[in-house]
Amino acid sequence: MTNIHNLTVEEIVSKIDNKELKPSEVVEGLYDRIDAHDNDIKSFIRLTKEEALEAATKLDELQEKNEMTGKLFGVPVGIKDNILTKGITTTAASKMLENFNPIYDATVVKKLQDENSVSLGKLNLDEFAMGATTETSYFKKTTNAWNSKLVPGGSSGGSAAAVAAGFVPAALGTDTGGSIRQPASFNGVVGMKPTYGRVSRFGGIAFGSSFDAIGPITRTVKDNAILLDVLSGVDEFDGTSADEEVNVLENIDNDIKGLKIAVVKEFMTDDVNAEVRESVEKAVETFKSLGAEVEEISIDHLDKVISIYEIVSSSEAFSNLARFDGIRFGYRAEAENLEDLYKKTRGEGFGEEVKRRIILGTYMLQAGHFEEYFEQAQKVRRLIIEQFADVFSKYDLVLGPTTAAPAHEFEKPDDNVWMTDVLTIPANLAGLPALSLPCGLTEDNRPIGLQLIGNHFEEGKIYNAAYKFEQQFNLHDELKNLTLEVK
Template identity: 50%
Template sequence: MSDGTMGAVELAAAVRSGARSARAVTEEALAAVAARDDELHCFLRVLGDEALEQADAVDAAVARGQDPGPLAGVPVGLKDNLCTRGIPTTCASRILDGWRPPYDATVVRMLRQAGAIAVGKTNMDEFAMGSSTENSAFGPTRNPHGRDRVPGGSSGGSAAAVAAGFTPIGLGSDTGGSIRQPAALCGVVGMKPTYGRVSRYGLVAFASSLDQIGPFATTVEDAALLFDVIAGHDPLDSTSLPYPSPPTFESTGAGSEGVRVGVCTDLIDGCAPDVVARVREAADALSAAGAKVEEIRIPELAYGLSAYYLIAPAEASSNLARYDGVRYGLRVDAEDAAAMNTATRTAGFGAEVKRRIMLGTYALSAGYYDAYYAQAQRVRTLVLEAFARAYASCDVLLGATAPTTAFALGEKVDDPMAMYMNDVCTIPSNLAGHPALSVPFGTGGDGLPIGVQVLAPALAEGLLFQVARVVEAAAPSPTRGAGQ
C-alpha cells in the first residue's frame, strides 16, 4: 500500500521520471479497491481494463520520451454523475438504468489528457441530492474513519476513496457543499471552484446555477494540481468563464503573511463545540503565520439555506424532467405516454429526489413563483452583496465546513431537515458562486476528522490554496491514510 500514502505530486513525478510505471500504480490501486471496497462501497463501478489500458498509454508515452501530463499515472475516482463514454453513468439512480453516455465530460477528457487514470465511478447520493451518500439507489458508502459513520455527501464515494487511500485524488460536484462536507467528514481536502471555472459539460445536472465540479485530495498541493488540470474555459459550457484559469499549483506555498482573514462567526455559531474549537485554532495558526485575523459578522448568510432549498429543487425539477422513459434509461410501460412517464418516474426515482422535484415544481408554479423562486433569487443577491461587503475588509473568510463530525449511518436519513442543516455553512458559497475549500484540521472528541472551511471571493482560488496550506501545515494530527 505504498501508493496510498503517496500523494499525486510525488506519484506523477515518479511516473514521469520512469521510476514507477503507471501500470504498477494502477494495479496497486485496483488491488486495494478489490481488497477493501466491499466493506466501504466507495465505487459503483471499477474500471479495471479501461484503467490499465490508459496506464499503458501513459507508460508508452514515457517510453517514447513524451510528456504524459501533470497527473501521469495518478489514479482518480470519478463521481458517477460525470459522463464517461461507453461506461454506465448512473447518478446512483435506477432511472438511468442501462444508459451509457456517448461522450466524455470535459473534465474526464482533461484528466485523461493530463495522464490521470480513472479507476472507477464513485458512489453518491442519487442525483447529488443528500449529505450522507445514503440516498444512493445502490447502497451507502461507509466512512473509512468509522465504518458505522456516513462519509458525508453527496460526493461521499470520491471523498471516502481518497480517505481510504484507494486514489490520491478524486472528482466530486458541489451544489450546496457536496464536495466540502464529505471532505470534512472524511478528513481530506475538498474544494469548490468559482462558478464557471470548471466546465460543467458532461456533469449530469442537479441545479445548474449552483453545480460546480471540484477536486478531492489528501493535500492542498494535490488539490491545486488537480484543479489546475480541470480549470479553464470550455466552449461547450456557456457559463464557463471566457478566459484561462491562472495556475495555482506553483504558489500554494506562498504563505499567509499580511492576508486579512475574517473569522465568520455566522459560519461557526451553532456548530458542535469541538468544531468551533478547531476553527478558532486554525485562526490562531493563521495569525501566528502573519495573517491579520479578525472576527466578522455576515448575518445574511443565515438566509442561504432557505433560499437554496427553493432554487436548487426548482432547477432540479426541470433538469430531471428528461428522465421520462422515452429515450434512454429505465422505462416502465403503461397504456399511454403520460402513464408511462409516471410509472417510469415513480419506479426510477428515490424518495429524496421525488421530494425535491415536488418542492421545486411547487416553487415554480403559477401564483407561487414570486413568493418562492423569485424571492429566493432576491435572497441570493442579498447573500452576494453581503459577501462583497465582507470582502471589502477581508481577503478570505474562515468558518466551519460541517456543523459536526461524521454522524452515524441511518441517524438522519428519516429527518430531511436535520440532513439539510449539514449544508448550512457551505451553501452560501454556492449561492454566491464563490470558491471555498475544506481542509482537515484535527479531530473531534469522537476521534473523527474535522474540516475547516476557507472561503474566498470569485476567482481567488490561488489565495484559497495558499491560506489552506498554512492551515494544513498547522493541523494537529494528520488524518491521511485512514483505514489502513
C-alpha cells in the same frame, strides 16, 4: 514495494517521472487496495479495471521511450458517477440511469485524459446528488473511511471515502450546496468547490444549474491545486464557463503575512459542536502565528440560506429532471399511453428524495407561487451576494467550520445537522470558491474540517493560506495509518 495507496498525486508524478514506478504498477497496486477493502466501504459503483490497465500499459510504453507528457501522467483518479464517461455506464446512482451509456465524455473527464491520468472507475453518490449521507444511492450505501458506523457525507461520499481509504489519490466530486466540502470534512481530506464558471459543467448531470460546480477531492492541498489547474478553463460547450486566467499554483508557497481573514460570527454559534469550534479557534490562532490578520465580522441574511436553497435548487431540479421521461434515454416503464408512461417511469425510476425535490420544485414554479416564493428567494439571494462582495472588498478570505459537527452514525444525525447547510450553502448561492481541509480530530477520532471561502476566481489565495496551514496541521500521516486498518 512502496505503499502505493499512501502516495499523493505529487509523489506519483515524481516517482513515474524518475522511473521508480511504472504507471501499470501504480494502477495494479491501487486495484489490489480496492479489492481488499472496498467490499466494506462500497465507494465505487463500477470499476473499469480492463480499460485502466490497458491505458496504463500504453503509458508504460511511453515511459520507456521517455515520452512522458501531461501533468497527471499515470496518476489514477476516480470519477463521481454523475459525470459522463463515454462508453462507460453513468448512473447518477439512480435506477433511472442504471443502464445509461453516454456517447461522449464530460469536459473535465476529457481534460484528465489529455493529461494522461487513468480513471479507475465510477464513484457512488446520493441519487442525482440529492442527499448528504450517500444513503439515497439506488445501488449501495457507502461508509466513512475512518469508521464504518459513520456516514461518509454526501452527495460526493464515494469520492471522499475513496480518497481517504487510499483507493485513489484524487477524485472528482460535484457541489450544489456543500456536496464536495461536507464529505471531505467527514473523511479528513481536502475538497474544493471552485468559483462558479471556473470549471466546465458540460457533461455533469445537472441538479441545480445555478449552484452546481465540479471540483477535486484529494489528500493534500497541493494535490488539490494541481487537479484544479488541470480542470479549469473556458469551454465552448458550457456558456457559463469563464475565460479567466488559471494561476492557482503560482503563489501557493507565498508568505501569508498581512493576509486579511474574516471569521463570520454566524458560523461560530452554539449550534456548532464544541469540539469543532475549538479546532477552528485553534486554526485561527495558527493563522495569526503565520502573520495573517484575523477579525470577526457579521453577515446578514444567513438565517435564510436554507430556505433560499430549497426553493431555488428544487425549482431548478424540477426543470432539469424533466428530461427523464422514459422516451429518449434511461429507464422506461411499461405503460398503455403517454401519460401513464411518464407517471410510471418517474414513479418507478426515481427514489424518494428525488421525488420530494421534484414535488417541491413543481409547487414553487406554479402560477401564484412563482412570485411568492421563487422570485423572493432570488431577491434575498442577491442581497447575500452583495453582502459577500462587501466583505471581500475589505478581506481576502472568510473562515469558519466546514460542518457543524463531525460525521454522525447512520440513522443518528446530530440535532444541529441543519447548521452545516448554513455553513456550506452561502458559497454556492454567491458562486464563490470554498475549500475544506482538515483542522482537527475529535476525542473519538472523527475528522474536523476548516472552510476557507474566497472571492470569485481567487482560488489561488485559498490554496496559499490552506497550504501554509497544512504545514502546521497535516492529517495525511494519520490517513496513512488509518487506511492500513480499514475494516
